[in-house]
Amino acid sequence: MATNPIIETMLNRKSIRKYTDEMPPEEVIQAVVRAGQQAPFAAQLCSVLLTRKKGVPFGAPLLFTICVDLHRMEIIMNRRGWKTVTNDMSILVFGIQDASLMAENMVIAAESFGMGSCFLGAAPYIADKIARKYKLPPRVFPLVQLVMGYPAENPPPRPRYPLNFTLFEDDYPEYSKNDIDQAMQQMDEGYLAQDYYRKGKIKIRLEAGREETFTYDNYSWTEHISRKWGQWYASPAELLVQLAKRGFLVALPAEDETE
Numbered sequence: 001m002a003t004n005p006i007i008e009t010m011l012n013r014k015s016i017r018k019y020t021d022e023m024p025p026e027e028v029i030q031a032v033v034r035a036g037q038q039a040p041f042a043a044q045l046c047s048v049l050l051t052r053k054k055g056v057p058f059g060a061p062l063l064f065t066i067c068v069d070l071h072r073m074e075i076i077m078n079r080r081g082w083k084t085v086t087n088d089m090s091i092l093v094f095g096i097q098d099a100s101l102m103a104e105n106m107v108i109a110a111e112s113f114g115m116g117s118c119f120l121g122a123a124p125y126i127a128d129k130i131a132r133k134y135k136l137p138p139r140v141f142p143l144v145q146l147v148m149g150y151p152a153e154n155p156p157p158r159p160r161y162p163l164n165f166t167l168f169e170d171d172y173p174e175y176s177k178n179d180i181d182q183a184m185q186q187m188d189e190g191y192l193a194q195d196y197y198r199k200g201k202i203k204i205r206l207e208a209g210r211e212e213t214f215t216y217d218n219y220s221w222t223e224h225i226s227r228k229w230g231q232w233y234a235s236p237a238e239l240l241v242q243l244a245k246r247g248f249l250v251a252l253p254a255e256d257e258t259e
C-alpha cells in the first residue's frame, strides 16, 4: 500500500480520551476550524460553537459543537428575496453531509498539530439542552460534539474491517461465510489485543430477560455493536421530537410524543 506523511497521520489517528491541561494557542485553534471550513460543501450548512475548558469531557481543553445550520442560510436567502421550499429531510441530509465533512477535516487538522480528539455522539438526543446552553436560534441542530487537545495517552490505532470487506469493485458482493468470519475476527481480536473494553470498563448491559455470558476475556466489538443496535433507539420519536423542537419537521410526531 502506498503511503506518505498525510496517510501516516490518518492511519495513526485514534480517539483520545485523556488530555493534558495545555490550552492550544489561538492561531492553532483558528487553523483547525479554518481547515474544517475548507472541506467540500453542499451549501455550507454548518457552524461550530467552541467552549474552552469548562467541564469538557476527558479533561480536554476544547469542546466543539458542530451544528447543521439552516438559520444562517435562510437569512442570506431572505436578503435575496427567497424562502426555503426544499423539504427539511433533504436539507437535513445535506446539512449532515456538510457538518460531518467539516468535523472530520477538523480532526485531521488537529492531528497535524500533534493534538488528539474524540467525537461525542449524544448531541442530537440532548439538542434542546445544548440549544439552551448556546442560545441556538431555530433551524440550528447540534449534530455532534468534538473534544480536542494535547493527548495524555497514546493508545494504538483501533482495528477496522479488512479493506476487501469495505471496498467492492463494480458490484456489491455476496459474502461467503469466510468473509464474515475474517471480518469479525479482525475486529474482535484487534480490540481484545488492546484490552479496549476491559480498560474502558465498557460493556453494554443486556436488557431484561437476556443472560450475560460474556466476560472481558471475550466481549469485543461485534458483540458490543450488536448489543447497541439490538437494544437501543427502537423508536425514532425521541430524535424527531428533538428535531421538531429545533425547527426541523422531518416527520410529524404524534401529539403525545412531543412533550
Ligand SMILES: Cc1cc2nc3c(=O)[nH]c(=O)nc-3n(C[C@H](O)[C@H](O)[C@H](O)COP(=O)(O)O)c2cc1C
Pocket: 013, 014, 015, 016, 017, 118, 119, 120, 121, 122, 144, 157, 158
Ligand atoms: C458520530 C460519532 C460519535 C461518537 N461518540 C462517542 C462518544 O459519545 N463517546 C466516546 O467515547 N467516543 C465516541 N466516538 C468515538 C468512537 O467510539 C470511535 O471513533 C470508534 O470507537 C473508533 O475508534 P477510533 O476513533 O479510536 O479509531 C464517536 C465517534 C463518532 C464518529
